[in-house]
Amino acid sequence: MPTLVLNNVQKSFGTNPVLQGIDLTVTGGQMICLIGASGSGKSTLLRCMNLLEPIDDGTITLDGVDISEPGYDPQPVRQRIGMVFQSYNLFPHMTALDNALLAPRRVHGTSRTELEPKVAELFARFGLADRMHHYPDQLSGGQQQRVAIVRALAMKPQIMLFDEITSALDPELVGEVLDVLRQLRTEGMTMVLATHEMGFARELADTVCFLDRGRILESGSPEQLFGTPEQERTRAFLSRVL
Amino acid sequence: MKLMTMTALACGFAGAAFAQNDCATGKTLTEGTFTVATGNPAFFPWVLDDAPESGKGFESAVAYAVAAEMGFDPDQVTWVRTSFDQSIQPGAKDFDVNLQQFSITPERAQVVDFSAPYYSSAMAVLTTKAVVDGGANATVTSLKSLLWGADANTTAVPMLMDLIDPDKQPMMYGDNVDVTAAMQAGQIDAALFDLPTALYLSAVVVNDGVVLGQFPPERSENPDQFGMLLEKDNPLTACVNAALTTLTETGKLAEIEAEWLQATTGVPVIE
Amino acid sequence: MPSRRQIFEARQRRRANLIAAGSTGAVLLALIVLVPLAPGWEAVQRSFFNGAVFAKTFPGLLNAFLMDIAIFAWCAPIIAALGLAVAVARDLRTPALYPVKLLAIIYTDVFRGLPVILVIYLIGFGIPGLGLPRPWNSPYIWGSLALVLVYAAYVAEVIRSGIESIHDSQRAAALSLGLSSSDAMRFVILPQAIRRVVPANMNLFIALQKDVALLSFIGPVEIFRQAGVYKSLLANFTPYVGAALVFLAITIPATRYADHLMNRQRKARS
Numbered sequence: 001m002p003t004l005v006l007n008n009v010q011k012s013f014g015t016n017p018v019l020q021g022i023d024l025t026v027t028g029g030q031m032i033c034l035i036g037a038s039g040s041g042k043s044t045l046l047r048c049m050n051l052l053e054p055i056d057d058g059t060i061t062l063d064g065v066d067i068s069e070p071g072y073d074p075q076p077v078r079q080r081i082g083m084v085f086q087s088y089n090l091f092p093h094m095t096a097l098d099n100a101l102l103a104p105r106r107v108h109g110t111s112r113t114e115l116e117p118k119v120a121e122l123f124a125r126f127g128l129a130d131r132m133h134h135y136p137d138q139l140s141g142g143q144q145q146r147v148a149i150v151r152a153l154a155m156k157p158q159i160m161l162f163d164e165i166t167s168a169l170d171p172e173l174v175g176e177v178l179d180v181l182r183q184l185r186t187e188g189m190t191m192v193l194a195t196h197e198m199g200f201a202r203e204l205a206d207t208v209c210f211l212d213r214g215r216i217l218e219s220g221s222p223e224q225l226f227g228t229p230e231q232e233r234t235r236a237f238l239s240r241v242l
Numbered sequence: 243m244k245l246m247t248m249t250a251l252a253c254g255f256a257g258a259a260f261a262q263n264d265c266a267t268g269k270t271l272t273e274g275t276f277t278v279a280t281g282n283p284a285f286f287p288w289v290l291d292d293a294p295e296s297g298k299g300f301e302s303a304v305a306y307a308v309a310a311e312m313g314f315d316p317d318q319v320t321w322v323r324t325s326f327d328q329s330i331q332p333g334a335k336d337f338d339v340n341l342q343q344f345s346i347t348p349e350r351a352q353v354v355d356f357s358a359p360y361y362s363s364a365m366a367v368l369t370t371k372a373v374v375d376g377g378a379n380a381t382v383t384s385l386k387s388l389l390w391g392a393d394a395n396t397t398a399v400p401m402l403m404d405l406i407d408p409d410k411q412p413m414m415y416g417d418n419v420d421v422t423a424a425m426q427a428g429q430i431d432a433a434l435f436d437l438p439t440a441l442y443l444s445a446v447v448v449n450d451g452v453v454l455g456q457f458p459p460e461r462s463e464n465p466d467q468f469g470m471l472l473e474k475d476n477p478l479t480a481c482v483n484a485a486l487t488t489l490t491e492t493g494k495l496a497e498i499e500a501e502w503l504q505a506t507t508g509v510p511v512i513e
Numbered sequence: 514m515p516s517r518r519q520i521f522e523a524r525q526r527r528r529a530n531l532i533a534a535g536s537t538g539a540v541l542l543a544l545i546v547l548v549p550l551a552p553g554w555e556a557v558q559r560s561f562f563n564g565a566v567f568a569k570t571f572p573g574l575l576n577a578f579l580m581d582i583a584i585f586a587w588c589a590p591i592i593a594a595l596g597l598a599v600a601v602a603r604d605l606r607t608p609a610l611y612p613v614k615l616l617a618i619i620y621t622d623v624f625r626g627l628p629v630i631l632v633i634y635l636i637g638f639g640i641p642g643l644g645l646p647r648p649w650n651s652p653y654i655w656g657s658l659a660l661v662l663v664y665a666a667y668v669a670e671v672i673r674s675g676i677e678s679i680h681d682s683q684r685a686a687a688l689s690l691g692l693s694s695s696d697a698m699r700f701v702i703l704p705q706a707i708r709r710v711v712p713a714n715m716n717l718f719i720a721l722q723k724d725v726a727l728l729s730f731i732g733p734v735e736i737f738r739q740a741g742v743y744k745s746l747l748a749n750f751t752p753y754v755g756a757a758l759v760f761l762a763i764t765i766p767a768t769r770y771a772d773h774l775m776n777r778q779r780k781a782r783s
Contacts, residue, residue: 075691079690091686152690155690330744350748394745397746413733415731428645428650
């Protein structure tokens with residue numbers, strides 16, 4: 001079981017501090033939800049965990065190894081930590097199946113014939129068996145986002161990061177994507193989500209973290225955070241979104 | 243045939259009693275001025291130092307002699323520059339006469355007027371020492387196998403096909419300078435020019451240039467003859483012809499040729 | 514039964530077509546009637562639109578055009594490959610490869626900044642002048658190289674603009690899957706970028722087909738030079754008109770096709 005530990009992580013874009021000392025521990029099998037207003041640093045935090053953004057200060061360790069050290073090769077880390085984006089980011093010039101096959105084929109050098117049944121099974125598991133050979137622009141938003149999740153899963157990651165993956169969807173399509181997350185949760189996948197779906201966070205999260213201006217202002221179990229928030233700013237935020 | 247008539251007509255004028263400058267009166271572009279066009283640049287030995295106003299160089303000297311015959315003082319002669327294309331395009335010309343080694347051909351004569359010829363040129367083979375050392379000699383058989391170049395705007399192109407008919411397709415260039423550049427770069431072995439140009443290029447422009455041989459004009463069925471070019475049906479043509487006839491008859495033209503064009507007798511004749 | 518709206522729109526369309534046809538006809542009529550009335554028309558017709566000259570020279574021109582096609586055919590793939598390589602080199606982010614990137618930048622700046630004909634002269638006469646033996650001093654080789662260098666610089670810039678038009682999120686998505694930077698470029702960014710710039714590149718290749726004629730300045734007798742030879746022999750510009758027609762027969766359909774592709778792309782993206 002993987003353990004990802006963030007210690008005093010700091011990140012600025014120019015003179016604008018986005019993360020100001022984040023401490024967070026993700027242990028195997030856990031589901032952590034990051035909530036907070038837009039611009040509070042949720043997305044940046046996820047991108048830092050995936051090493052898409054280098055951090056300015058602090059450390060990120062994966063199973064005890066400091067992966068935030070400047071010059072550390074991010075590729076193997078990203079193979080272990082999958083990420084799904086708000087805007088799906090499917091490769092529009094490839095079919096859904098090819099989207100999912102590209103990384104395992106290139107990174108692991110596995111042949112297409114060997115991979116295809118396994119990946120097809122993933123598609124089937126998430127109700128996409130008949131959509132594998134479609135191009136992204138032939139799919140609905142919900143289907144595209146599910147393909148994006150399958151694409152990340154095809155690399156067999158140990159941790160999955162989800163960056164507001166339902167925010168770009170029409171309301172009636174949100175459910176099918178959340179169902180996928182529920183399924184992953186039952187399978188014991190370690191997950192970190194940035195989300196605006198408070199009901200979902202309350203239902204499934206082990207830990208909910210409230211981010212405010214680049215800090216984790218408050219964290220705890222869903223009951224605690226949604227039921228008896230300690231901080232005034234947390235209460236103000238929750239009263240706006242609930 | 244047409245040329246003959248024109249010349250005959252010109253002779254008639256020349257023999258008339260009135261002064262020659264009367265012939266040109268009202269027929270030049272600007273009254274009292276004789277506007278002569280040359281190339282840009284104008285090449286040795288036709289014009290020296292690209293300065294036709296000096297009267298130095300064969301064509302420059304011929305222009306001033308013709309002007310004098312027609313009653314123009316040297317300071318009444320002005321020079322303009324034209325390309326070949328400008329001189330044959332339809333519409334009004336900005337010169338009275340244009341001389342830049344224009345060969346007289348019947349096709350061209352349908353579009354423009356030509357004066358009587360002021361020079362009959364041999365065609366000559368310009369090449370380099372390296373090619374001669376490589377075994378090229380002044381026989382058509384030997385010349386056939388060379389890689390040829392020519393100035394695309396000149397009658398050297400059909401001459402090359404008629405006289406030599408090379409094995410490989412010749413290269414064509416926009417002017418003398420490019421032909422010699424290609425020869426210098428080893429891209430062509432030989433090029434066909436009128437003899438005076440070939441002599442000049444071999445002596446001055448091309449390193450180790452050699453004039454391998456010549457096709458004398460009297461041996462050709464269609465000798466390359468240079469005429470002054472005028473706008474089609476220009477009444478001035480007759481006056482120019484009259485002047486040229488006089489210059490030929492008095493031997494003045496031959497004098498000018500002797501002064502500015504090198505003796506060509508030393509160049510071997512191609513068999 | 515068409516709706517009131519449809520009837521109205523059909524009437525509007527008929528009216529618009531009628532006006533367009535009428536005004537076009539009027540302009541054409543004016544051209545046909547008025548131009549020949551110009552005092553120099555007869556001379557222009559004889560010099561530029563001479564049927565006899567056209568008939569005599571056109572087969573030779575077509576034959577010479579094969580040379581243009583051949584030069585185009587061997588230049589185009591090299592241009593595409595070099596342009597792609599330079600575009601990728603300009604996008605390099607590895608510090609160790611900075612010299613390559615700098616070279617690519619200088620190259621595109623220099624060759625886009627020079628007139629094609631100048632490059633053809635300098636390379637076509639200059640490099641063989643260094644004393645290369647035959648056949649390595651051929652104007653075909655060095656003239657083609659000049660075309661390749663100039664056009665690859667343009668193609669590189671077009672491809673680079675395509676690369677930059679692909680949103681960074683595509684790159685992020687590829688990297689997040691554990692793909693290497695070069696794999697992300699090769700499998701994710703470039704295929705999309707190249708597809709996006711196909712119309713722009715087609716326009717460049719149409720321009721190339723025309724600029725092949727510039728090679729005639731250093732010797733090859735292609736259609737433009739052949740037309741020049743005919744012009745000189747016949748003292749008539751009609752061969753140039755013939756050459757123009759041959760070029761148009763190739764370039765107009767190609768241009769229309771590029772426009773069509775571009776429109777389709779614009780619609781697909783909106």
